[in-house]
């Protein structure tokens with residue numbers, strides 16, 4: 001599962017960080033999740049809480065911030081929001097890597113991955 005491997009990577013780096021700081025408890029973490037990362041925030045939240053039991057991260061607050069997708073088109077030099085597909089099966093429009101100006105394949109310049117923004121902890 002995609003979310004679980006991402007959750008594991010996030011938890012490992014948070015735990016490594018707090019260990020270096022000598023922190024006993026993590027109060028809150030803030031994550032940024034890109035619109036093109038295919039990560040479902042609620043799935044990610046569930047995975048993180050299920051693998052942090054009995055660690056300093058147990059019961060910490062988790063905030064997930066969404067990063068909007070942006071693309072860069074090598075064909076017509078368009079830069080900005082990508083083309084969206086209205087997908088009847090999903091709750092909202094789905095970001096694609098298609099250039100809204102010329103319709104060719106564009107490259108993601110933002111919103112492709114997820115990262116840790118801040119970690120709040122007590123020593």
Ligand SMILES: [Zn+2]
Nearest residue numbers: 073076099102
């Ligand atoms: Zn284009």
